[in-house]
Amino acid sequence: MSYPVPLKSAQAEIEIKKSRFIAFADYVASREAAMKRLAELKTEFPDARHHCWAYLLGDPNCASNAGMGDDGEPSGTAGKPILNVLQHKGVGDVFIGVVRYFGGIKLGAGGLTRAYGQAAQAVMAELEIKSFEALVSLELSCDFALEQFIRHHLDLMKGQITQIDYSDRVTLKLSLPEAHQDELTRLLVAHGVVFKINHRDVK
Numbered sequence: 001m002s003y004p005v006p007l008k009s010a011q012a013e014i015e016i017k018k019s020r021f022i023a024f025a026d027y028v029a030s031r032e033a034a035m036k037r038l039a040e041l042k043t044e045f046p047d048a049r050h051h052c053w054a055y056l057l058g059d060p061n062c063a064s065n066a067g068m069g070d071d072g073e074p075s076g077t078a079g080k081p082i083l084n085v086l087q088h089k090g091v092g093d094v095f096i097g098v099v100r101y102f103g104g105i106k107l108g109a110g111g112l113t114r115a116y117g118q119a120a121q122a123v124m125a126e127l128e129i130k131s132f133e134a135l136v137s138l139e140l141s142c143d144f145a146l147e148q149f150i151r152h153h154l155d156l157m158k159g160q161i162t163q164i165d166y167s168d169r170v171t172l173k174l175s176l177p178e179a180h181q182d183e184l185t186r187l188l189v190a191h192g193v194v195f196k197i198n199h200r201d202v203k
Contacts, residue, residue, distance in 0.1 A: 003059045004129040005093045012122035016115045018103025022048075023123035028055055028095040031067060038069075041097045049102040052078035052116060055095040056086040063092065073100075073116075077109050081117035089124050092132065096120050134178035137162070140188060140195035141171050153187055173198075 006027040013022045024041060028034045034055040042051050050071045058064030066086075068079025082096050098119045107115060142150060147170045154161065159176025176184060181197075188195050 002131050002133040003061070003092045004090060005132040006091065007128040007130040010123050010126040010128070012119065012126050014115070014119050014122055015103075016111070016118075017105040017107060019105070019107065019115070020101040020103070021115055021119040022099045022101075023119040024097045024099075025123045025127045026095045026097075027093055028057070029093055030057065031055070031065060034067065034095040037095050038097055041099055045099045047101075048099045050078065050100040051097060052082065052100065053095065053097045054079050054083035054086055054120075056083070056092060058092055060087070060090050060092040063087075073112055074109050077112035078116045081113045082120040085117055085120035085124060091124070091127070091129055094127075096123060135175050136178045136181045137198040138174045138176075138184070138195050139171070139198055140174070140193050141169050142191075142193045144170055146170075146191060146193065147172075149191070150188075150193070153184065157184060159184070 006025060010025045011023065013020060026037050028037060034053070038051060038053050045051065050073055052069060052071045052073060054066070054068035056063050056066050066083060068083045070076070070078040078098070082098060086094060086096060098116055150172065151161070154174060154176060157176050157180035159174055159180065161172055162175050163173035165171040185195070
């Protein structure tokens with residue numbers, strides 16, 4: 001499983017009828033991280049009228065979690081258009097916060113929806129991305145005779161050995177792309193190798 005995620009933070013600003021919309025895009029791995037970033041924006045721009053936001057977690061083609069907030073704007077005019085942009089950009093694990101300084105001219109519901117959508121589009125246009133790949137870590141114990149066999153297949157699966165210990169048996173800690181997990185575990189089971197899956201990570 002791999003998909004694009006933000007490489008680093010991005011910022012963009014648009015002005016509509018004297019209202020300033022300052023948009024920020026950041027990598028977030030959880031709702032907690034998204035809320036932390038929102039709190040930072042509120043601290044950084046305490047005099048702004050609104051701090052609206054949306055986030056999308058996981059693979060953008062089947063996101064595991066999403067959220068949004070209007071922060072006092074009419075319901076559905078801020079968080080929803082921001083999230084709508086995220087859902088069409090094909091980037092995962094991303095947060096967008098849009099800070100608005102009111103310019104004295106009301107935009108109306110349609111105007112707000114367009115403004116927040118445009119701000120989100122503007123910051124996504126500035127966002128640099130990288131490829132995310134889920135990794136899985138395993139620990140196993142095997143006979144010496146199987147070590148080279150496991151090394152060979154791990155290399156084919158683009159995995160790596162992260163730790164190795166020799167005693168009466170060989171103990172290996174491995175990391176490999178999650179996409180190859182089932183293939184490797186079937187191979188280990190077929191050869192009677194005892195193993196356990198420790199955790200998933202990313203790169």
